[in-house]
Amino acid sequence: xxxxxxxxxxxxxxxxxxxxxxxxxxxxxxxxxxxxxxxxxxxxxxxxxxxxxxxxxxxxxxxxxxxxxxxxxxxxxxxxxxxxxxxxxxxxxxxxxxxxxxxxxxxxxxxxxxxxxxxxxxxxxxxxxxxxxxxxxxxxxxxxxxxxxxxxxxxxxxxxxxxxxxxxxxxxxxxxxxxxxxxxxxxxxxxxxxxxxxxxxxxxxxxxxxxxxxxxxxxxxxxxxxxxxxxxxxxxxxxxxxxxxxxxxxxxxxxxxxxxxxxxxxxxxxxxxxxxxxxxxxxxxxxxxxxxxxxxxxxxxxxxxxxxxxxxxxxxxxxxxxxxxxxxxxxxxxxxxxxxxxxxxxxxxxxxxxxxxxxxxxxxxxxxxxxxxxxxxxxxxxxxxxxxxx
Numbered sequence: 001x002x003x004x005x006x007x008x009x010x011x012x013x014x015x016x017x018x019x020x021x022x023x024x025x026x027x028x029x030x031x032x033x034x035x036x037x038x039x040x041x042x043x044x045x046x047x048x049x050x051x052x053x054x055x056x057x058x059x060x061x062x063x064x065x066x067x068x069x070x071x072x073x074x075x076x077x078x079x080x081x082x083x084x085x086x087x088x089x090x091x092x093x094x095x096x097x098x099x100x101x102x103x104x105x106x107x108x109x110x111x112x113x114x115x116x117x118x119x120x121x122x123x124x125x126x127x128x129x130x131x132x133x134x135x136x137x138x139x140x141x142x143x144x145x146x147x148x149x150x151x152x153x154x155x156x157x158x159x160x161x162x163x164x165x166x167x168x169x170x171x172x173x174x175x176x177x178x179x180x181x182x183x184x185x186x187x188x189x190x191x192x193x194x195x196x197x198x199x200x201x202x203x204x205x206x207x208x209x210x211x212x213x214x215x216x217x218x219x220x221x222x223x224x225x226x227x228x229x230x231x232x233x234x235x236x237x238x239x240x241x242x243x244x245x246x247x248x249x250x251x252x253x254x255x256x257x258x259x260x261x262x263x264x265x266x267x268x269x270x271x272x273x274x275x276x277x278x279x280x281x282x283x284x285x286x287x288x289x290x291x292x293x294x295x296x297x298x299x300x301x302x303x304x305x306x307x308x309x310x311x312x313x314x315x316x317x318x319x320x321x322x323x324x325x326x327x328x329x330x331x332x333x334x335x336x337x338x339x340x341x342x343x344x345x346x347x348x349x350x351x352x353x354x355x356x357x358x359x360x361x362x363x364x365x366x367x368x369x370x371x372x373x374x375x376x377x378x379x380x381x382x383x384x385x386x387x388x389x390x
Contacts (some may be wrong), residue, residue, distance in 0.1 A: 051278075054279065103104075
């Protein structure tokens, strides 16, 4: 009967044209000092509003699309969406509540409702019929977590740097976790109960992509040389997993993120000249996933800053010394000419020795002879000195 009504034909075409899920992980640089310097052109409230429009556009592309949002703060990386199972809702140093009530020497347990919100949180958007429920859930989680992060920032936490490396590590871990949930289950070649049965999984199905993942970093601060090693470790892990790392710089020059976009095949754009056009940069430059970019002309970097940070003083250097064993970089020769990482004796050869200077031999001046007489070489006259005739 299936051959007559062509049911197999329609089922096969539907399976081949099904959309591959796409996971977009966004890392927001929430450095208070950097956003304060950018406040006249683009306040953080407007930046988050534009970012929510971009997130909703990504989710509207397909029902299987997913999004995860992280905040890279000055001293930690915090989940904005989805909510962390162990949220830090109170600033450091507090007793865990506004009234300080305890239960048998322990802190009170905060009760949550069905969707994970606290009983006292605002639920006005949740009952709105003019907004898609998933958009409302993402918006409520981001605003609540971001407000908690800002309120929990102490004056001692206001550093000029941002923990981008920690956020990249969390993003890669979450991507790996989600990728395992979309993997095709590996069926055994034979069933113990039925030895004659065989697996229906083909090699083509096993090698097919089950999830398209990428990471987008919204940067507002410069790269920190002290984070060079952990940042590049995360970049190389993303390159090995074929996860592009995109970067949109609203302020400053993130040197290491430029290298991350180049190594992983991502896109790097600088909106420092016009930060108010944040939404245009996001929609036209970063909305397409890795598969769709194969059919598009993606923006590329004309100049990439490939400078590295030394392992001894954490300085960004143009030229330095590299250990041939562990590839550690040093801005100057270490004490005792030993590698500070692996302890290998560095063979510098004759480095630093003064070059031998050999004086050039002077050439003797030759006098010109004209008609058997010697003329003056200084004037170059062709006529020699008159000779008396005897």
